[in-house]
Amino acid sequence: MPGESATPSERAEPAAPSEPSEPSEGSAGSEDSTGPDRPEPPPRPAYDPPPAHAPRAPWADGIRFAFGTLTVLPIRGTRWDREAAHAGMLCAPLAGLTVGLCAAAVGGVLLFLGGGALLAAVATAAIPAVLTRGLHLDGLADTADGLGSGKPAEDALRIMKRSDIGPFGVIALLFVLLGQVAALAQLYGQSWAHGAVGAAVAGVTARCALTLAARVGVPAARPEGLGAAVAGAVPWRSAGVVAAVTVVGCAVVAVPFGPYAVVLHAFAALAALAAAELLLHHCRRRLGGVTGDVFGALAETAATAALVVLTFG
Template sequence: MDTTPEPPQPQSQPSARPPEAEPGPERPESPERSESSEGAERQPDRPEHPPRPDYDPPPAHAPRAPWGDGLRFAFGTLTVLPVRGTRWDREAAHTGMLCAPLAGLTVGLCAAAVGGVLLFLGGGPLLAAVATAAIPAVLTRGLHLDGLADTADGLGSGKPAEDALRVMKRSDIGPFGVITLLFVLLGQVAALAELYGQDWAHGAVGAAVAGVAARCALTLAARVGVPAARPEGLGAAVAGSVPWRSAGVVAAVTVVGCAVVAVPFGPYAVVRNAFAALAALAAAELLLHHCRRRLGGVTGDVFGALAETAATTALVVLTFG
């Protein structure tokens, strides 16, 4: 009845919009379903919300807080130094993890100073090495060593991710953790004793390089794309907070800085220091890859294990040659 005999009708009923209903010939077999089925009623709604998901995805990384807040975050979370933090959000975590190598440099210099005092008093290279290895544990409340032991227990258990994370969360230390702590600390003391045996400057540079490389490994572990294994804790607070480019810049500056401090010792020492920093970051990356595969991401314990792995690797490489 509404076909063509009444030309004035399209002007009086524009709301019905019959011309738009005519693309229906694509489905000539069931014209009734085009008017009554729910699929046809949803057709006009689809163009309105096609790109919107059911939830708002999180940003690729957190915005960066001011450098002052980041420094306080880095020193407040990675050391026991009396630094009053004002922000503990994701923005501060972003900047704080970029500043992590500065916290490591401070810890390394404090350790080197104590070792130098003992050498000056006639304590000998071995005693200076023990003190230099102990100072970072004191200035971090032993959190990195505890994280290393817990991670060793979790990975050594051979259990699935959820069970391994429960093992890591226990307050006691298992056999894997004890053995790992023993050999790591022995390796650090032996390497530092070798460096202090040459002179205090070599030992001091070794302590500083180990501290910086250890915290730079944490910066790389906090980059975008590395998930947290748990929804709470330090790992969840900083995981994925640092963009790839920023993490790469920090790593490059760390390697160059470690090489520059060896300039007074000659060109071979420069190459050795740069290689020590690169080897430390590579060893931490290997452990990070294994933890991601076994645990599904990072935790605060994994961060501690990465720091101790990088520090030990740097010290061992510095004794070569």
């Protein structure tokens, strides 16, 4: 793997010979091992298996990786290896929080200037697309085209790599953006604070869904691209901690709105992550793993689900 140095335990070394005074099982010195019906024990491996995930790089490298990969903000990454991917995907919710706050700020300015809740909602939904060059929306459209084709995994992945957008992609973009704008307009109709918190919650949970999708055990569908770079880079325990912190954080920011809002915002975060997990399960079954397009679809799915649930108040 690029960026990983082989540890001493990963280099194949011959097994150490056994002590003469301690005959091993199956040797001539054991009376029970000479029977014809006794199978010989399997050979002892000459090396220890490599770790299931890469070590974590310093947090500074992880933050640069997260912002350099998930946003267009001028934060230059210095490392793009598996160690940096490990730390970077743990920092992904921070990038989402930044994007959400930028979107909320633009929405607030439009409200202050008298633009109205609907215009503020449109701007708030547009800012994340601007700050990601539309990569997540493009991934959503490509994933919808690949899954909607009904073709085998290899053909579906080929469809997803094409630059054009098919009918399934157009439909997915239309309904996701309409859902986001409608939900944000309702939240901004309550107050700027509700809309701003909703934008922040959507941004954080969308990127937390990416952290969970990069956990150990989720394979890449292709040997190249962003999916292959980050697939399996995050340990289960670390991904769970990030998800728990995200849910708690979403609940805490709603404290000024009252007890019901605290529960609602926590539930919105959980529902968003659950919706992304359902899509991830379907992509793994149909495509064999994750790709960069799948990551984009997961982010947009989680953001939309969080915003929709927040309107239930």
